[in-house]
Amino acid sequence: MSASAAVRARAARVVAEVVERGRSLDAVLAEESTSNKQERGLLRSLSYDSIRWYVRLDALLTRLLARPNQELEPEIRALAIVGLCQLIYTDIPEHAAVAETVAATRVLKQPRASGLVNAILRRCQREHAQLLPKIDRDLAVRTAHPRWLVEKLRKDWGDRANDILDANNQRPPFWIRVNRARVTAANYREQLQARQIGVLASAFDDTALLLDQAMDVSELPGFDDGWVSVQDAAAQLAGHLLEPQAGERILDACAAPGGKTGHLLELAPELAALTAVDVSPERLTRVSQNLQRLGVTAKIVAADAAEPASWWDGKPFNRILLDVPCSATGVIRRHPDIKLLRRSDDIAALAARQSQLLRALWPLLQPGGRLLYASCSALQAETTAVIADFLRDEPTARDATGDRLQALPPIGEGTHIGTHGLRIAAGSAGMDGFYYALLDKRPGPSGDLPASINMNSSNLG
Known part of the structure; x- marks a missing residue:
């Protein structure tokens, strides 16, 4: 059996794991091992593109089946999707795409399905030009998004929704962050140039660089020595908005995997202390590894950051970064499986959790301090609505996002400073979709800590 057929079979298994078992695409791919770089690249490309376009490809597959509502075994359905993906979205020669995908049925130990898969792919070759315009009359199908998400994006973004839907289907740009504590941005550019790696753009203070190609981190000069990290420019904006200063105590809540944690420490290496809290011990291992590098x-x-009585020492923080758990609908181009894994019913529960975290952490911020609420959701229910409710209920809070942005270089077209916070649409200035609200804490009436954070020797540990 050819290695090419084996890769297609493995891609089908990956797709089936995501679609049928609801597993994360990155988690499934992390379990896959390949013998060489070429096979690894093909497996990743086929898996990502098949998931990215799954909604549209599945609609096409339904039209190509001989019988309406024909049931397919999950791995065979996934293999058909992988085959259609090659024909519609790659430059793989059609004869190779068909032959190797059909051969993959034997790798999956389902040789009886070879005729069915062959018929589907051959019919696609003949009829896709007529079928695609028909299924594309439905915007959700054309853009390969779940219908509920299309409706919410159109409600929240109006005319910008179509641009966001299209941006979500693009392969993500490759942004890096230069560690100013280890190397200057100018010097690192020279290192890239020496390896013939081009820089397409930079942002902020020239430590955010957009490279002309994606690559394995091992190919980045000085990666293992901590010279550079891979991080989207929108995520890098968090450190510049929060503006940490020497001698301050900072809390990074919901810190894993630690990209923003490391950036804060790079920006202000002489902090008095930085506490990184996350509910997942496993994910905190990644934080430790990143900081060590x-x-x-x-x-x-x-x-649990929302229960400070179990971990807080009672000393207020000068600044807090709250990077809330969310639907991640702003970073779909990096994680296309979000389209298939997220449900409309998830949003209300996520928004409630975000509000809980914000209200629990606000008392930990000293008067005159700043809290940065960050979310990679594209939905107002998880962003502006959470902040609007909080500002309505909390008299000591003031939205200072616009004030801080005036001190930074222009963010770029497609961003919106609204009544509450900064909204970044996916694809704007090459960035992921993101939301930030920088809140100042005004002095309030003196008094005891809220009852929910009743500090005593029994709960400080």
Whole structure:
């Protein structure tokens, strides 16, 4: 059996794991091992593109089946999707795409399905030009998004929704962050140039660089020595908005995997202390590894940030970064499986959790301090609505997002400073979709800590 057929069979298994079992695409791919770089690249490309376009490809597959509502075994259905993906979205020669995908039925130990898969792909070759315009009359199908998400994006973004839907289907740009504590941006550009790696753009203070090609981190000069990290420019904006200063105490809540944690420490290496809290001990291992590579340190705490009585020492923080758990609908181009894994019913529960975190952490911020609410959701229910409700209920809070942005270089077209916070549409200035609200804490009436954070020796540990 050819290696090419084996890769297609493995891609089908990956797609089936995501679609049928609801597993993360990255998690499934992490379990796959390939013998060489070419096979690894093909497996990743076929898996990502098949998931990215799954909604549209599945609609096409339904038209290509001989019988309406014909049931297919999950791995065979996934293999058909992988085959259609090659014919519609890649430059793989059609004869190779068909032959190797059909051969993959034997790798999957389902040789009886070879005739069916062959018929589907051959019919696609003949009829896709007539079938695609018909299924594309439906915007959700054309853009390969679940219908509920299309409707919410159109409600929240109006005319910008179509641009966001299209941006979500693009392969993500490759942004890096230069560690100013280890190397200057100018010097790192020279290192890239020496390896014939081009820089297409930069942002902020020239430590955010957009490269002309994606690559394995091992190919980045000085990666293992902490010279550079891979991080989208929108995520890098968090550090510049929060503006950490020497001598301050900072809390990074919901910190994993630690990209923003490391950036804060790079921007202000002489902090008094940085505490990184996350509910997942497993994900905090990744935080520790990232900080060690960068040569910086933080106090790492495995705990629920919304329950500070279990981990807080009672000393207020000068600044808090709250990177809330969310639907991640702003980063679909990086994680296309979000289209298939997220449900409309998830949003209300996520928004409630976000509000809980914000209200629990606000008392930990000293008067005159700043809290940065960050979310990679594209939906107002998880962003502007959460902040609007909080500002209505909390008299000591003031939205300072616009004030801080005036001190930074222009963010770029497609971003919106609204009544509450900054909204970044996916694809704007090459960035992921993101939302930020920078909140100042005004001095309030003196008094005891809220009852929900009743500090005593029994709960400080």
